Amino acid sequence: MPTYEHPRPSVTVDVVVFGYDGGSHLKLLLIQRGSEPFQGQWALPGGFVEMDEDLEEGALRELEEETGVKDLFVEQLYTFGKPGRDPRGRVISVAHYALVNLSNHPAAASSDASRVEWFSLDDLPELAFDHDQIIELATSRLRAKVRYQPIGFELLPEEFTLGELQALYETVLGVPEFNKRNFRTRILRTGILEEVGRQKNVAHRPATLYRFNEVTYRRLVEQRDSGVLRRALDFEI
């Protein structure tokens, strides 16, 4: 198969990995670069895409190679291609973001040459390339998306209480605290949560444990897409 003549940029895949451990801050997984350019500076996990792998596949491969983290939710974010964003020449980066619950995925085993660390999202070091811009976009996408798609569940353990879920939303959205009563009513009304038991050995009234019910969620989405729409338009203001 002939390949025609034209300039060839390099293509990398990078991943913004958000982690949550139940606290009041989101965490971000970074690696310390072991080689030039930007040697010694912190950067997003990522690297050059192979010729025979899909983009998402490459993102997950690089992530595991560099940090040991695997088995997580990942989605494409945006492709950064401005000339000059990489001193090695024309490098186009297909950025992804990923969500992971830190209690399932331990502290991220450091690899051979480079250090790997979880940073608090609001206390990041200086970053290589344009990775600060990528992180900023990923953060705003996460905040926007968590409102209308149940991706937040990826950041929690399989079973969780409504209190934990509410704390997560408050953390992601960065708001002080919203009303418990109304949060419960709204989230339970959707029907996408399924009771699976109660807490044990806690120094207060044990909370009901819930699990995200993906089947119910998909059914709801189909109903909306194929059917009567509840609100015609909104502008989200």
Place this chain on the structure above:
Amino acid sequence: MPTYEHPRPSVTVDVVVFGYDGGSHLKLLLIQRGSEPFQGQWALPGGFVEMDEDLEEGALRELEEETGVKDLFVEQLYTFGKPGRDPRGRVISVAHYALVNLSNHPAAASSDASRVEWFSLDDLPELAFDHDQIIELATSRLRAKVRYQPIGFELLPEEFTLGELQALYETVLGVPEFNKRNFRTRILRTGILEEVGRQKNVAHRPATLYRFNEVTYRRLVEQRDSGVLRRALDFEI
């Protein structure tokens, strides 16, 4: 500046151009390919990105070269990179979508070798590559986005009536017809429309003409982002 050794895929930019002329169907701009592969088949405007241009810039350049259409709203959509999607080898396509009002941008001048045509979105020909998938994604993105961002105005002339705006929403969302009273109330309440006059010489009560007020819109967005949020979460169901 050294460039390290690694495989180099080709990178293209493609554009899904949606057009609206006031009717009950959206239109899509396609070109007929003049060379292999897929010679003679219809495809999205697009081509290889140059080494010194940004991705969006390349998309607009290719669009103008191939169809003559320029000066329109364009935004990145998604990057398609599955191995095997192009018979010429590993080709990664950064897909964009664009919106244009057909009364401002005439019928798309055919270029040298290839034909250019507007197709009704729900009556498309067979398409080259995976362009059918790209169009499908662009369509669902448009439908989703029109609900919470005022991109619909890109599809209308500068001045328009509320009736025309409502017809556009009904066309984009593909719903039969929603209540006139409630549509008016909701859209006017946002304050992003500005009165600019009245229709002339129509065989019925002349409608008020409006213009989209981008300044007011930006102010609203800032208020929401930096301030109190109206609805905490939603899931859009």
Place this chain on the structure above:
DNA sequence: GCAAAAGTGTTGAACGTACACCCATGT
């Protein structure tokens, strides 16, 4: 006068918001 599309008043149901209160458990 009539057709056609613009534009308005109003009402019952659903939802958002806020506040106050009770409940179950470990120490």
Place this chain on the structure above:
DNA sequence: ACATGGGTGTACGTTCAACACTTTTGC
């Protein structure tokens, strides 16, 4: 007993959704 977080009742205002109606133009 009490600290702690889980969980509920309820009331008021706003928004949604639907329907019927009036207004202004050209022919």
